[in-house]
Amino acid sequence: EEGGALTFTFQLARSTCLLTAAALGVQAIDGVHTDFRDTGSLERELASARRDGFTGKLAIHPDQLAAINGAFTPSEAECQHARRVVAAFAAAPGTGVASLDGQMIDRPHLVQAQRILAAAQRKGRA
Template sequence: MTDDAILRPRRSVLYMPGANERALEKAKTLPTDALILDLEDSVAPDAKADARKRVAAAVASGEYGYREVTIRVNAPGTPWHAEDLRAAAEAGPDAVVVPKVDSPETVHAVERALEAAGAPDRTAIWAMVETPQAMLDAGAVAAASERLTVLVMGTNDLAKELHAEFVPGRAPLLTGLSLALLGARAAGKVILDGVYNDVQDLAGFEAECVQGRQFGFDGKTLIHPKQVEPCNSAFAPSQAEIERSRRIIEAFEAAAAEGRGVVTVDGRMIENLHVEDARRVLSLAEAVAGR
């Protein structure tokens, strides 16, 4: 995966119900980095076919501006999965989001189906990891295909599978979150945190955004437009981070020019790894500013 793909802002990734024409229209005005037009949980069985056509038309419209537009298909093994993949391949979204991915074999099957249906090369696979098996095999899933660029945490399903309670700080899920992060980073892929269910609890949501960023997630999936702006803020570099990153790069380059091997910034020793991270911060800040 290219550096551009890694540094493309995915701070906020909003689910929008594919059966709701008004929601699809509203999504064109929201400051979210990416959209997941949903054919799965938010769509009743008798509305699946109509939603599929509506979402495909929305993607083909090209009216979503800078936003990365993806389609979440129904899970492998459901009656709608194959037709969802065919319709998504023809529409050519930025990515197809696939639920319940817990093995490389599932990724390979999806990839074959997309290629057989003529999906453009630019249409990536985003794999949702939602089960204990997926956590244990996250690295293998993430590395299964070059077309797979993003892992998406399915924290609701993971909590259900674990028989875990939803508590502040998400202690029951931390092992799974860490395993998925390790797998994504080992494969050089992007990873998105799961949703926060209580749309009225803004303080709790913001705290979970901070936790997700501290863990290392690239962004967070969302279920309501009111969550977009605080999420964007939480996952964007702060002005203090930007200024410190600039000082690190400047100090390191000055030391190198003078032949000095030891560099300190704000009283802390600076190494190559800090410089690389500082450059990543500045690149992300520049990409965010471009929005």
């Protein structure tokens, strides 16, 4: 579609890829952004892909690599928060829930924190 929007069929294929990868416990890699000169739409696609759960994106041009790597590398703030989540669970072993900043957190928060720290370690940021 104009502006880079995916048609329904391709949205469904993308979602199926993401959900299948999650079910199998493997990384989901988003498809290419073909207009390598349009960095604005690439940045929007990267934000969407990361938010949706993709862990990487295919590149069609070397100029895209820095943006792609940056988008999928956890920030220091994300790593700090993830460490705090892991520490909160370590302080409450066997409970399945913990408290962080007055909020209840549960296993999905722990799993996400562990994924963030693993991604940071792969990128040399842990």
